[in-house]
Amino acid sequence: MNDFNFYNPTRIVFGKNTIAQLDALVPAKARVLVLYGGESARKNGTLDEVRTALGDRDVQEFGGIEPNPAFETLMQAVEQIQREKNDFLIAVGGGSVIDGTKFIAAAACFEGDPWSIMETHGSNVTQALPFASVLTLPATGSEMNNGAVITRSATHTKLPFMSPHVFPQFSILDPTKTFTLPEKQVANGVVDAFVHVVEQYLTYPVDARVQDRFSEGLLQTLIEIGPKLMTDKQNYDLCANLMWTATLALNGLIGAGVPQDWSTHMIGHELTARYGIDHARTLAIVLPANLQVRRAAKREKLLQYAARVWGITNGNEEERIDAAITKTRTFFESLGLPTTLSAYNLGEQDINAIVGQLEAHGMTALGEKSDLTPEISRRILEASL
Incomplete structure (x- = not known):
């Protein structure tokens, strides 16, 4: 067996009706940005559950993160965060939304060209906003790792990055959210x-x-x-x-x-x-x-x-x-x-x-x-x- 250094700080909250635990897990005074992909999370009631669980916190939304999340779209979220001073992110969706949120969390704190995060595969990331995920599509494992893959649509470039700063603080895994x-x-x-x-x-x-x-x-x-x-x-x-x-x-x-x-x-x-x-x-x-x-x-x-x-x-x-x-x-x-x-x-x-x-x-x-x-x-x- 090769030598290794294993580290994984992500808390997993697994089971039915676990979205309600957001209230205990998210800082009480957080300015939250909820990120998601298409409208399925709204139609199936998951976004409403998230908002209800967050109570009277200041909560905003950013939707439209694509499968194979696009750098161009993610930078719009970064601009919103910097404008609205959000300090905690929640990804609601599958691997693409969670991957995109990892990049957003890093880019929102990054000085310089954000695309260089991808070009260096994350080696120049020194900090990121705290974030969590509510998983609705099991596939990528992004809910419990520090990696992401981002696409730059303009150049048809799809690259991975990793950083210890982009582990989710916690992830909620409710299997009933996959039923639809x-x-x-x-x-x-x-x-x-x-x-x-x-x-x-x-x-x-x-x-x-x-x-x-x-x-x-x-x-x-x-x-x-x-x-x-x-x-x-x-x-x-x-x-x-x-x-x-x-x-x-x-x-x-x-x-x-x-x-x-x-x-x-x-x-x-x-x-x-x-x-x-x-x-x-x-x-x-x-x-x-x-x-x-x-x-x-x-x-x-x-x-x-x-x-x-x-x-x-x-x-x-x-x-x-x-x-x-x-x-x-x-x-x-x-x-x-x-x-x-x-x-x-x-x-x-x-x-x-x-x-x-x-x-x-x-x-x-x-x-x-x-x-x-x-x-x-x-x-x-x-x-x-």
Whole structure:
């Protein structure tokens, strides 16, 4: 196991009717800005619950944060904060709203060009406004980590940043808030969480037995509940297990002391930035091809994944690896997520542009060993056609 320094200060408040606890958790004299995406949070009553829980505090709103939150929109929120002197933020939504709120919290305190936060991947962030989240879409784990991904629409640039200053102070996880989600968003959440685990698990062995078993358990849980959620998405226990699994998939626990990949995400980000494909759906396209192209480097963990996650023990090693990759692809497709570029009318003519974006954004040494070159990214994209 590699050395590590694990830190996570976010309080999780999990269960039914937990939004009411905002009153005890938010400072009594806070000037609150509630941030959200579309109108679903208002229509399903979540925004009203938040406002009621906050009592007589000074509460304002900022809506319209997009999926794949746009820098241009987020800067409007920063301007509102600086004008109205808000000092506590509450994100109501899924990963995009929470990611956007992390950037807003940092940018509102930042001197200089706010986009440089993204260009330095957060290394120049020294402070941020305090914030919390009310999760309505389980997928990204942003409710319990210090990372975010932001898009600059003008340049089709999608970059990640991390900072210890942007952990949520607390996050409220009420599984009933997911009952009205469209099936597509639930499926996206299952796949997003699944690939988050894989990026930290399917690398090479370092004898991190605890992290491996945690990861395998999370993957098996998603495989078990994913198809059931497609036909029973108001089942509280299924929703609760998805919500907690997605949080644990990216709160730092399973990634402590192990090598991490993230190349599927970096390639996927370029597909989202350029073509607007849902984040989780880019992951479903890239991951099976990535595993196929890099099967030699990932051989030991692929065999472990085949046996422990999918129960594949028959056949020679190559056959078991083939079967595990096929099972992964079939799982994604069973949830309604295509696993090829052609399903989105993309072909060989688009690969040069995607590789060019990776190079322009410095994504030239990806993977757990930093040896995934643009040429290997090209091979992955070709394998995903």
